[in-house]
Amino acid sequence: MKQVVSICCKxxxxxxxxxxxxxxxxxxxxxxxxLIKPNNGRAALPEQGINTHPQAVEAVIHVLKKAGAxxxxxxxxxxxxxxxxxxxxxxxxxEIAERNQIELVDLNQGQPVKKNIPGFRILESTKICSAVMxxxxxxxxxxxxxxxxxxxxxxxxxxxxxxxxxxxxxxxQLEYEKSRVFPEKTLDSAISDLAEILMPDLTVVDxxxxxxxxxxxxxxxxxxxxxxxxxxxxxADIFAIKMMxxxxxxxxxxxxxxxxxxxxxxxxxxxxxxPNAADYKLHITDYKEPxxxxxxxxPNIMIYDxxxxxxxxxxxxxxxxxxxxxxxxxxxxxxxxxxxxGKNVTDSIKKGTILVGNCxxxxxxxxxxxxGCPPVSTRIYESVTGREPEENEPECK
Numbered sequence: 001m002k003q004v005v006s007i008c009c010k011x012x013x014x015x016x017x018x019x020x021x022x023x024x025x026x027x028x029x030x031x032x033x034x035l036i037k038p039n040n041g042r043a044a045l046p047e048q049g050i051n052t053h054p055q056a057v058e059a060v061i062h063v064l065k066k067a068g069a070x071x072x073x074x075x076x077x078x079x080x081x082x083x084x085x086x087x088x089x090x091x092x093x094x095e096i097a098e099r100n101q102i103e104l105v106d107l108n109q110g111q112p113v114k115k116n117i118p119g120f121r122i123l124e125s126t127k128i129c130s131a132v133m134x135x136x137x138x139x140x141x142x143x144x145x146x147x148x149x150x151x152x153x154x155x156x157x158x159x160x161x162x163x164x165x166x167x168x169x170x171x172x173q174l175e176y177e178k179s180r181v182f183p184e185k186t187l188d189s190a191i192s193d194l195a196e197i198l199m200p201d202l203t204v205v206d207x208x209x210x211x212x213x214x215x216x217x218x219x220x221x222x223x224x225x226x227x228x229x230x231x232x233x234x235x236a237d238i239f240a241i242k243m244m245x246x247x248x249x250x251x252x253x254x255x256x257x258x259x260x261x262x263x264x265x266x267x268x269x270x271x272x273x274x275p276n277a278a279d280y281k282l283h284i285t286d287y288k289e290p291x292x293x294x295x296x297x298x299p300n301i302m303i304y305d306x307x308x309x310x311x312x313x314x315x316x317x318x319x320x321x322x323x324x325x326x327x328x329x330x331x332x333x334x335x336x337x338x339x340x341x342g343k344n345v346t347d348s349i350k351k352g353t354i355l356v357g358n359c360x361x362x363x364x365x366x367x368x369x370x371x372g373c374p375p376v377s378t379r380i381y382e383s384v385t386g387r388e389p390e391e392n393e394p395e396c397k
Contacts, residue, residue, distance in 0.1 A: 003232040003264065005239045006274035009225060009283035013208035016227035017059035017141075021204050023274040024229055028137075030068035035105070035135035036060055037200070039142040039158055041078040042217055042314075043090040049211040049221030052143045054092035056206035056227065060141055061100050075105035077129050077161050079311050080169055080373055084108060107131050112164035115197050119260075122174050122186055123193040127164040132198075138162075140200035140233065144210035144226075144240055146219060148290045148313050149187055151251040152244070153216050154237040155203035157191055162198060169373065172309030173343050173359075186307075188253040195257045203236035204229045207243055212287040214297065218317025224285035226276075234263040235270045242267070245286035298324055300336050304349050308342035312357045312374040316341060319377035323389065330384055338367070354384060 006023040008016045038052035046053050057074060064072050074097060078087050084106040088094045097104045107129035116125045132138065140155040147153040149172075160168060171194075174186040182189055207226040213219035226243045230236040234257065238248040248254060248265075258265035276283060291297060298320050305313070316339060320327075327337045338353040345360045353367035357374050370383045381389050 002269060002271045003230065003235050005228060005230040005232070005235040005270045005272055007239060007243070007272060007276045007280040008227050008274050009243075009276045009280060011275070012225070013053040013055040013206060014059045016208060016225065017056040017204055017206060017229075018063055019275050020227040020229040021060060021063045024231060026063070026067040029064060031070050032136040033071035033134070034064055034069045034073075034137045034139055035132065036064075036072065036074045036139050036141055037158060037161060038074060038076060038093065039145075039153070039161070040076045040087050040091050040093060041082065041161055043082055043087045044217070045090065046092055047209060047221060049143065049145070049209045049219075050217050051087075051091045052141050052206045053208050054096045056204070056208060057093055057141060058096045058100065060139065060204055061096070061102055064139075065100075071103075071135075073103040073105050073135070075107045075129075075131060077107035077163065077165065077168070080166060081311075105131050107162060108165055112167070117193045117196050119196065120193050121180065121182055121189040122176060123190050126194060126197075127167040128198060129162050129164050132162045137201045138198075139202045139204065141204050141206060144205055144207035144224065144244055144287075145215040146212055146244075146246075146287055146290045147215045148218075149185070149309075150191065150253055151290065152237075152241055152246065154205055154240050155200050156195060156233050156237055156257065157253065159194060159198050159200060160191065163194075169309060169311070172307070184252045184256055188256060191253040192256040192260055195261070200233045200236075202229075202231055203233050205236055205240040207240060207285075210244065210287065212244075214290055214313070214317050217314040218321070219290070220288070222285065222287060224287070226280075226283060226285075229274070230270075232263075232270070234258055234265065238265065238267065239270070239272075239280075243280065243284055245284050246289065300328065300331065302334075302336040302338045302350070304338070304340040304342070304345055304353065306340070306342035306344035306346070308357070308359070309374075312341040312359075315374040315377055315380070316356060319380045322377060323381050326381070327384065340367070354380065356380060
């Protein structure tokens with residue numbers, strides 16, 4: 001029997017999510033506790049395409065209540081350095097929660113639960129936020145985004161936000177043992193390992209305002225105005241990718257999960273329902289793919305990116321967006337401004353390079369070291385110029 005995927009387009013963030021979710025059989029919701037896990041890992045406004053739109057969150061809350069959910073909560077564990085409740089406040093979710101009398105859960109509170117991963121590729125075990133285990137159903141509610149490291153970040157990868165505190169960073173710092181070498185990036189293997197023990201029960205992808213290019217936070221907002229919902233997390237993700245005009249077969253962590261868990265990975269393996277079941281292909285928005293190098297976006301910038309995490313990548317993108325012109329006064333003798341990020345930076349970098357983040361500390365004597373995990377973009381500016389920027393804008397992490 002085929003799995004069902006629901007699609008709604010061009011109706012706005014609330015109606016898209018509401019109609020897509022309502023088109024599914026929700027009888028399993030009645031009497032159950034549901035954790036809504038949005039993508040709210042950074043403090044950002046809805047129109048930036050970084051976080052799930054608050055109206056999509058509200059729509060899901062209303063549908064769950066109508067379906068008879070016993071308990072509904074919205075929970076998140078943001079990237080390191082971001083306060084959960086401040087992120088909820090800036091994104092508009094606090095207002096939604098108060099209006100609907102819904103509990104907000106800081107998943108970082110309490111002690112983690114260590115889970116062993118059978119048949120692991122790179123992770124023998126991982127630390128999950130304990131509050132996640134308090135719910136019968138986990139509803140993944142991501143925003144549609146491209147991702148510099150994983151191609152896209154959607155419903156399945158959104159579960160990485162259930163990892164406890166610095167555990168998220170550890171996924172970017174893993175190395176294969178010599179006896180366990182695989183063609184995929186270590187991060188892709190880690191995500192596929194996590195999927196062995198933690199997958200969404202129900203997924204709603206918010207594609208009203210997504211992010212293209214250098215996601216998850218350094219790209220450009222794009223209005224694509226769709227929602228995809230399914231009880232099958234793979235089905236939701238591959239059809240969301242379709243609505244983004246991208247190729248799901250080029251997303252390594254999804255292909256790997258489908259292979260390991262024998263999950264259908266073809267469009268024809270799913271039945272389409274919802275308001276746009278017949279014409280969804282007419283509403284596809286072509287997202288720009290993430291570039292293979294940040295340097296492609298900025299002339300005269302040389303970046304040594306040696307297995308960096310998305311946090312440092314986002315910081316560097318914000319830094320270049322704000323201060324690129326200012327940095328043209330600090331070029332090295334080859335006419336370029338040099339930056340290094342990532343855990344595997346080597347001494348081959350040019351002397352005078354700006355070394356961003358704690359992973360680069362061992363080569364601090366070769367250039368200007370900017371500590372942090374990650375440092376904020378204004379701190380990089382101060383380290384390079386020796387002065388504070390004229391406009392000290394809040395960091396959008």
